[in-house]
Amino acid sequence: MIDTALSADVRAGRLGHSTLRPDGVAKVQGTFQFSGDLTADGVLWGATLRSPHPYARIVRIDVSGAWKITGVEAVITADDVPGVMTYGLIDQDQPVFASDVVRFVGEPVAAVAANHPDACRRALDAIVVEYEVLQPLTDPEKAVDGSFEAIHPLGNVFRQQRIVRGDQTIEGPIVVEGSYELGMQDQAFLGLEAALAVPDAGGAGVELHVATQWLHEDRKQIAACLGMADEQVRLVLGGVGGAFGAREDISLQVHTCLLALRTSRPVRMAYSRQESFLGHVHRHPCRITMRHHADHDGRLLRVEARFVFDGGAYASTSSAVLVNGITHAQGPYKCDNATVDGWAVRTNNLPCGAMRGFGVVQACFAHEAQMDKLAAAVGLDPLEVRLRNAMETGDRLITGQVVESVAPVARLIRELAAMPLPSEPVGGHDLNPMRLPGGAGRTADVGNVRRGIGWAVSIKNLMYSEGFDDYSTARVRLADGIATVKFATAEVGQGFVTLAGQIARSVLGVDEVVLDQIDTQVGSAGSTSASRQTWMSGGAVDGACRLVRERMFERVATLHGLDPLGLVIEGTEVVDTVSGLRLEVSEATAGIEFDETFEHHHRPTEDLDEFGQGNCHTAFAFAAHRAVVDVDPELGLVKVVEVATVQDIGRALNPLSITGQIEGGIAQGVGLAVMEEIIQLNGHVKNASFTDYLLPTFLDMPDVVIGLVEEPEPQAPLGAKGVGEPPTVSSTPAVVAAIRDAIGKDLTRVPVRPTDIVFG
């Protein structure tokens, strides 16, 4: 499948070149329209009334007060949902509006539309909801053991899955075990949830401009709730200010459409930051216990693990996150025997779903801590124990699946180990307090600060799993030397709009590529998630371009009496390798249009059986990280000095974009390691703001050193693996390992808090 001729082609704008974003100038000038910037004549504002309780019965809702507020045009509740009352990506268990029971703080109960955001706010204040407050289920273990009453008709367990492989009796001469915990991380994209819904005349349909990761899946769920056919609901991608998983689920989509249809006017909705924390799904908090059995040489004999993912109030993608977590329990290491039990459960905490790394972040934090424990137990260097177990292509996962992907795990580790350590001492060569733990607070005493180094390696599945055909579609038209590319792929910042142009230029030999509007007027692209769009939508654009090229070659061959199989693209020319005839693509396509649509499907995958066996995943990518940290053990403060990484990428289609994905992914991994957590007490959220939820700033972000391993992936249409998730997966355990190295404590929980360092 790999067109090796392209590999050497680094002509500007082509594959392999660090082509710049087509939307870059608009974004730096502030003219790029994000979904929150969209408005329309006669537009109304929408707003949502949310539950203040984690678990309560709704006794009565009285909306009459809202109608007395000047400017209010609509007030809606569950009674106003014309179609299906619930939605959800896998199981439709989440109400559009709660009507009988609220199950998390922030659950929507009603919505209003008015002529000013403050009229909306006053209207929400005027709605009276009488609740009978119930004791919430906040401990996921009580959902696992069944000791708490069902808080939803579908019960408190989203999914339980075992993996049983090989010899269950093997006990190692070396046994290491540990219990690990991860807090709830927020995606914290900058561009808050926002949408503009414009109703068709007579309410025959609706057009929704929205920031989302998956237009067609949104449309399916919205149409069902509106009681409409899919064709009556048209979605257009509003400019997306980051996503990271949080826009895979429905948030304000149905509400905005309902208000627009009710008022027969355009309606804008835009969440506040606080509302955003409550209104989208998060990374699952998780508790993991692991026991690794190994021989005296440190070779893994068996892994035992138990995972409990707290999915919060509604299902979202919890069942898939669970499978990702448990099927990656062994990490990027050979292991023939395993016993893994996993649960994803319902509680009255905030709902959780997709976030960059999707279950594998949790698994990796645990298995990498275990590998360090194993190294210590057998007296090996942490890298040596990893090298001895390093997975290779052809090895089997604990699901029995053969890893057919390129798996350069040992090479990643060796190349990472060969990278020089940062030369600067604690505090930097000029002893700048900004480089000490605590930074601008200038609290750390350089004499107390200890440096640590930690390592972590990861395996991450690419694309969707368990039998899901997450195909992608692209349509390409070529006329007069200009290619027009149409797809529904959500551009969320990752740069698919750049890559699509590079593919079209490379395959078709054109310089000018026009990207059509991203909407539902073409087939689905699947979700911008699971590191899948370079592979899937890249494959779709590539496929459509190849069909167009074939048609063009046939035409040129017919006109000039040539064999189409002898034709190739060189630069912007069609070249006949037999006769040497050269023809500009613009000439070859003058006055004629070629128009082709292509769907790219990855190979089929299977469900897991009751023992967790089956070829459930599509492909895999690997990464290795090394973190260097400075820690003040008395103050409990950490300065992450540097994160170095070597990543398995298949092929660098746009090196600048890859750098951005890796640096950005590491930032989120560092955030989870040392600062990011949504804190809930008895179901109530304590830090739903950027003042209280800490995100890495310029001052927190370490230097990043990047090495790329390019071994083209035979399964991938362009030879390239997705690069978005691996940087987030193993950077977190590397940072924590470095802190452990500095202070010699176990540190079994992320984010690592000052109290963990001082008192842990």
Next chain:
Amino acid sequence: MSEPSNLVYTLHVNGHASDVRDAWLGESLLYVLRERLGLMGSKGACEQGECGSCSVLVDGELVCSCLVLAAGAVGQQIITIEGVAPAGAPSDVQQAFVDAGAVQCGFCTPGLIMATHSLLERSPEPTEYEIREELSGNICRCTGYGRIIEAVQRVAVARRGAQ
């Protein structure tokens, strides 16, 4: 000339006097810029001065427009992202952000452009520490900041070379 009775106050934005009508006096400068004057380039992402996405210059000072009352900025010169350079003719800072790969989703970008212009005005050749500290009021969730630091340094070098 019929002066409308709903004129509330006048702001000086990007060199023009802009009348603000129908406004409630409690509206933030960010809200008025976006919703009353149609200048959508300034972004709101936290509403409490933590993220810097809404950064504008008021009498030359870099401020979070979400924390400034619009009515309080009467009589002051306000520069927004739209006033940095003409559409289609980016400033050196803007172009450097594009060229260095400092833009992904782009939501934080207008605020960072404002902060970078302000920084380089005050400190034409900032050290890396200085860049990090000066821009630490602007949060970016996509890039991990590396390409942004690169962009700022490129501008500093280019400006020095141009002198």
